[in-house]
Amino acid sequence: MIAPRLRLVLLLLFVTLPLATIAGLNRASTPIALFFIGFVLIVAAVDLALGLGRFRYLEFSLPETVSGIRDKRTELKVRAQFPGLRNGAVRLAVIFPDGLEPDSEQAALPLGRSASERLLVIPFIGTARGSFLIESLYFDWNSPFGFWIHRDRRKVHCDVRIYPNLLLEGKRIAHFLKRGAIGMHAQPQIGRGREFEKLREYERGDAFDEIHWKATAKRQLPVTKVFQLERSKEVYLALDTSRLSARRLREIFLADSPQKTTTHLDRAISTALLFCVAAERQGDRFGFISFSDKVDHLVKARNGSSHFRVCRDLATSLTSQTVTPDFAEIAATLKQRIKRRSLIVFLTSLDDPVVAEDFIGTAELLSRQHVILAVMIAPPSVQPLFSEGTVQNPEEIYLKLGGHLSWVKLQSLQRILAQKGVQFHVVASDQLGLRLVSYYMDLKRRQVL
Numbered sequence: 001m002i003a004p005r006l007r008l009v010l011l012l013l014f015v016t017l018p019l020a021t022i023a024g025l026n027r028a029s030t031p032i033a034l035f036f037i038g039f040v041l042i043v044a045a046v047d048l049a050l051g052l053g054r055f056r057y058l059e060f061s062l063p064e065t066v067s068g069i070r071d072k073r074t075e076l077k078v079r080a081q082f083p084g085l086r087n088g089a090v091r092l093a094v095i096f097p098d099g100l101e102p103d104s105e106q107a108a109l110p111l112g113r114s115a116s117e118r119l120l121v122i123p124f125i126g127t128a129r130g131s132f133l134i135e136s137l138y139f140d141w142n143s144p145f146g147f148w149i150h151r152d153r154r155k156v157h158c159d160v161r162i163y164p165n166l167l168l169e170g171k172r173i174a175h176f177l178k179r180g181a182i183g184m185h186a187q188p189q190i191g192r193g194r195e196f197e198k199l200r201e202y203e204r205g206d207a208f209d210e211i212h213w214k215a216t217a218k219r220q221l222p223v224t225k226v227f228q229l230e231r232s233k234e235v236y237l238a239l240d241t242s243r244l245s246a247r248r249l250r251e252i253f254l255a256d257s258p259q260k261t262t263t264h265l266d267r268a269i270s271t272a273l274l275f276c277v278a279a280e281r282q283g284d285r286f287g288f289i290s291f292s293d294k295v296d297h298l299v300k301a302r303n304g305s306s307h308f309r310v311c312r313d314l315a316t317s318l319t320s321q322t323v324t325p326d327f328a329e330i331a332a333t334l335k336q337r338i339k340r341r342s343l344i345v346f347l348t349s350l351d352d353p354v355v356a357e358d359f360i361g362t363a364e365l366l367s368r369q370h371v372i373l374a375v376m377i378a379p380p381s382v383q384p385l386f387s388e389g390t391v392q393n394p395e396e397i398y399l400k401l402g403g404h405l406s407w408v409k410l411q412s413l414q415r416i417l418a419q420k421g422v423q424f425h426v427v428a429s430d431q432l433g434l435r436l437v438s439y440y441m442d443l444k445r446r447q448v449l
Helices: 006-025 027-052 167-172 213-219 264-281 305-316 327-337 353-366 394-419 429-445
Strands: 002-004 059-061 065-069 073-081 088-094 100-102 107-111 117-126 130-142 148-163 195-201 223-228 234-240 248-250 261-263 285-291 295-302 343-347 371-377 423-427
Touching: 006 027, 027 148, 059 148, 065 073, 073 088, 073 107, 073 148, 107 117, 130 305, 148 305, 167 264, 167 429, 213 223, 234 264, 234 295, 261 264, 264 285, 264 305, 264 343, 264 371, 264 429, 285 305, 295 305, 295 327, 327 353, 343 429, 353 371, 353 394, 371 429, 394 423, 423 429
Parallel strands: 065 148, 234 285, 234 343, 343 371, 371 423
Antiparallel strands: 002 148, 059 073, 073 117, 088 107, 088 130, 100 117, 130 148, 195 223, 248 261, 285 295
């Protein structure tokens, strides 16, 4: 695309227009006026021709993947290549999608004969969690005399992944992430263990339930089973991405933006990543599940940094869906694909009575094989009556009464699930990560799994 600059418009306005006016009023000066007008037009045409292919063959390349942290400054490196460049400058504008905010909309890229490659660093901030695609950039340059501006477009491909900011919340659970710590960070084990180790001859004091009767009959002498503490178990975190996960919450981990809000899904994703880190530090294999009206993704339990990156990329790309979870379908999928006894942690919302009733049957079915733990983010209004503050106006009375009734229903649901061997907890948003890891460590300490 070619467009005239203000310099050319002013030149035509203050030179060509007065000469044309003089030529119309005085025919004797017509040849001179036409000469200068033609000279100006020739200069503009020559300037257009010289600038036409000046930087047309300039090529740009972006990295395939750029990773950043939400609300933290990240750098995008743009590499420009052109053999045999002329001296000059190019103005560059990268088209950032919604959720990425650059410091400036455009940047200057100086070019010269000394090198055929230039590197431009464009800082930006990711304001939302997710995966974003940069597909195009625009650049322009001026003609040698500055009368024309030439614009061009290049197609690029760069995947920008903005991960949740876990720094402040991670500090709260830092003492859980120290594997092999001593003193106050040690995690005592309760019980004798459930994992079979070996057989040995019977000794005084061994319980009768520890005797291996088949081996005893074969050897004609009492043989006892020896157990050891479980060191590595499988834990799965199941993340709810249904319609209730799109509800808004106040963002509590950004002190400089007190009015900023987030969603239940964003908080759950941050907690899920911290939970995976804690499980790996404790020596367990962790897996990741996302579900809406069905199981959308299931990553089998493993450990290692590469496996964590797979789970992190998957969690970061999740979005809320306008469907209601079908726990019967979800339970059938989990029983079919997860054969080994595992800890399954559900991060979901059960304040909807229909969803809660559906979850009760699912939890009872899964708890026969697995250990089930359900955790829910407490909505701001769901709390006991008279728990905090005073009533400022009559409308708050009805709001607090409604929140109290919802809290009573959740307490009743907690008792029902406890009778079926399922733990259910309603946790405040700012305590979600700390509480979830604490529940996991308590189950591991008591060898419930």
